[in-house]
Amino acid sequence: MRTPPSFIHAIEFSAFGEWMRSNVLAMPWVNAAHVLCVILVFGTILVVDLRLLGLLDRHRSVTRTADELLHLTWAAFAGAAISGALFFSANATTYWFNTAFRFKMLAIVLAGLNMAVFQFVTYRGVARWDRNEPPPRAAQLAAGLSILLWVTVLVLGRLIGFTKGFDVAVPDNIDFDFGAP
Amino acid sequence: MSKNKLMLKTIGSAAALIVGLAASPLLHAHHSFAAYDMTKTQILTGVVTRVNPDANHLQIFFAPMNTDRKNVERDKDGKPVIWAVEMAGSAAAAQDGISVSTFQPGTVFSVGVHPQRSGDPSGFREGPLFKCPVGANGKATPPKPGEHCDAVEGRTAFGQGTLPTPTK
Amino acid sequence: MSLLEIAKAIDSTSLSTSIKTISWIVPLVQCFHILMVGVVFVSILMLSLRVLGRARTDEPLAMTWSRFAPFLWGGIVVLIITGVLLVISEPVRELMALSFRLKMLLLAIGIVSAAVFGRRVRAEVAVAGSEPLVSGGMRMASVATLVLWVAIIILGRTIAYDDSVWGSWSPAVLQRGGAL
Numbered sequence: 001m002r003t004p005p006s007f008i009h010a011i012e013f014s015a016f017g018e019w020m021r022s023n024v025l026a027m028p029w030v031n032a033a034h035v036l037c038v039i040l041v042f043g044t045i046l047v048v049d050l051r052l053l054g055l056l057d058r059h060r061s062v063t064r065t066a067d068e069l070l071h072l073t074w075a076a077f078a079g080a081a082i083s084g085a086l087f088f089s090a091n092a093t094t095y096w097f098n099t100a101f102r103f104k105m106l107a108i109v110l111a112g113l114n115m116a117v118f119q120f121v122t123y124r125g126v127a128r129w130d131r132n133e134p135p136p137r138a139a140q141l142a143a144g145l146s147i148l149l150w151v152t153v154l155v156l157g158r159l160i161g162f163t164k165g166f167d168v169a170v171p172d173n174i175d176f177d178f179g180a181p
Numbered sequence: 182m183s184k185n186k187l188m189l190k191t192i193g194s195a196a197a198l199i200v201g202l203a204a205s206p207l208l209h210a211h212h213s214f215a216a217y218d219m220t221k222t223q224i225l226t227g228v229v230t231r232v233n234p235d236a237n238h239l240q241i242f243f244a245p246m247n248t249d250r251k252n253v254e255r256d257k258d259g260k261p262v263i264w265a266v267e268m269a270g271s272a273a274a275a276q277d278g279i280s281v282s283t284f285q286p287g288t289v290f291s292v293g294v295h296p297q298r299s300g301d302p303s304g305f306r307e308g309p310l311f312k313c314p315v316g317a318n319g320k321a322t323p324p325k326p327g328e329h330c331d332a333v334e335g336r337t338a339f340g341q342g343t344l345p346t347p348t349k
Numbered sequence: 350m351s352l353l354e355i356a357k358a359i360d361s362t363s364l365s366t367s368i369k370t371i372s373w374i375v376p377l378v379q380c381f382h383i384l385m386v387g388v389v390f391v392s393i394l395m396l397s398l399r400v401l402g403r404a405r406t407d408e409p410l411a412m413t414w415s416r417f418a419p420f421l422w423g424g425i426v427v428l429i430i431t432g433v434l435l436v437i438s439e440p441v442r443e444l445m446a447l448s449f450r451l452k453m454l455l456l457a458i459g460i461v462s463a464a465v466f467g468r469r470v471r472a473e474v475a476v477a478g479s480e481p482l483v484s485g486g487m488r489m490a491s492v493a494t495l496v497l498w499v500a501i502i503i504l505g506r507t508i509a510y511d512d513s514v515w516g517s518w519s520p521a522v523l524q525r526g527g528a529l
Contacts, residue, residue: 020236021234021236021271021272021275022271022272022275023272024270024272024273024513025513025514026236026272027236027237027270027272027510027513028506028507028509028510028513028514031237031506031509031510032502032503032506032507035383035386035502035505035506036499036502036503038387039383039386039387039390039391039502040387040390040391040394042384042387043387043388043390043391043392043394044391046387046388046391047391047395053187053191054184054187055184055187055188055191056416057416059408059412060405060407060408064407068403068404068405069404087236090234090235090236090271091233091234091235091236094233094235099207099208100208103208144191144194147191147195148194148195148198151195151198151199151384152198152202154380154383154384154387155198155199155202155203155380155384156202156208158376158379158380158383159202159203159208159376159380161237162376163208164233164235165233165235165240165242165265166265168231168233168242170230170231170242170244170261170263171230171231171286173286174228174230174244174286174287175287175320176228176244176252176253176261177251177252178246178250178251178252178289178320178321178323179251179252195384199377199380199381199384200377202380203373203376203377203380204373204377214375214439214442215368215369215375215438215439216369216372216375218369237509269512270510270513272513273512273513297372298369298370299370299372301372
């Protein structure tokens with residue numbers, strides 16, 4: 001637990017990580033890009049989820065609502081992943097040990113699994129409930145889970161900034177005794 | 182379930198989730214910038230345990246030394262108390278020469294900080310950092326009892342000026 | 350009274366001190382703020398895409414407006430409340446940042462233009478009883494609106510990096526006598 005795996009160390013001390021840390025303007029721009037992409041992922045998914053819950057846009061088909069936003073969601077997700085990787089490279093050890101970061105990654109994986117199950121099971125029968133009909137329970141459940149998981153991702157992402165650095169243990173090879181001659 | 186009820190339930194559970202996560206002790210928010218009491222200043226001398234070279238806010242984690250400068254402050258279990266001094270991002274800190282390589286574990290240094298209001302052991306940097314010299318045995322030479330690294334011959338300054346005047 | 354003096358006066362109020370003392374308030378308020386940025390920005394985005402004919406062309410513009418207007422206005426109200434709390438918690442850091450000042454300016458333009466747009470859509474529907482015509486001017490305005498909100502979001506994030514981004518243009522740097 002004290003030292004991170006060697007690949008984490010390699011990422012942090014790569015020339016790229018060094019550049020991210022030493023360039024005064026790199027972080028503000030990467031940070032702004034990350035925020036923009038993350039809120040686009042969240043916002044576009046929210047529109048689709050509210051339709052799947054049957055709360056809004058009932059006059060529009062589920063497929064139309066989903067299809068017109070999906071490419072935007074994926075593009076924003078790619079942007080968030082790339083800018084997030086840049087963040088990570090600047091300080092890999094700290095993120096590796098950060099609890100909020102770990103739970104955020106877990107929440108992203110769970111959101112992906114939720115989406116995959118919905119896509120390959122529930123969504124296959126979408127033709128039956130594409131219009132007018134209230135979406136089936138399974139679709140509503142997937143949408144509710146999706147909203148909660150993406151809210152979790154955003155909240156944990158914000159909390160990383162407040163907690164990072166504090167989760168790394170003190171190395172036990174430091175000699176604190178300065179009394180000996 | 183009616184649409185209004187479902188909408189309220191969705192918003193309500195999302196809000197509860199946010200509050201739950203933000204207040205979770207597991208993800209305890211150690212600080213926000215508002216948490217530092219800028220009206221208070223104290224000088225600390227301690228032994229570096231780690232530098233977090235964060236591009237947003239670089240942090241130096243250290244064990245403050247006790248007043249006789251022979252050892253570090255310890256908690257009731259005998260483990261060193263760990264403080265963090267936070268400053269601007271790694272790029273800005275590097276302009277003062279502060280980095281992972283110049284503040285390696287075991288380095289003894291002094292810094293002025295604005296402590297947290299909550300009493301949690303961290304503070305925001307004020308003024309320059311002073312690093313105590315390393316002796317012939319490869320170990321840092323600490324200051325005399327009650328003094329700081331700026332008073333040790335052969336010390337190195339990181340940043341302009343002198344240590345700030347402590348309050349109270 | 351200078352802006353800095355006002356900021357310092359806010360900083361010493363008991364409300365400011367209370368927010369600062371309870372360590373989880375600022376992170377919590379920021380979480381609500383960022384989520385609402387998502388809600389507001391996507392509402393603006395959907396309206397702009399509808400005007401540009403890139404989304405929701407199966408429904409009249411007035412319908413897209415009434416679908417997203419509650420989210421837009423509701424989100425803006427939450428953003429203002431959480432934003433004011435964040436300013437009260439760190440007034441000097443916010444008010445002395447050029448990014449913050451520019452953001453407030455652009456935000457005012459964004460809110461007024463959204464209100465004007467909403468009025469126009471509703472007025473045209475009331476008169477004609479049908480779909481308002483999407484003019485070339487409206488298309489250009491919707492692109493400008495998107496750029497405006499992207500800028501607002503970027504400026505919101507760069508408040509934390511005011512020195513790095515603006516250098517000696519940053520009021521905080523000027524106030525320190527130009528030292529970075």
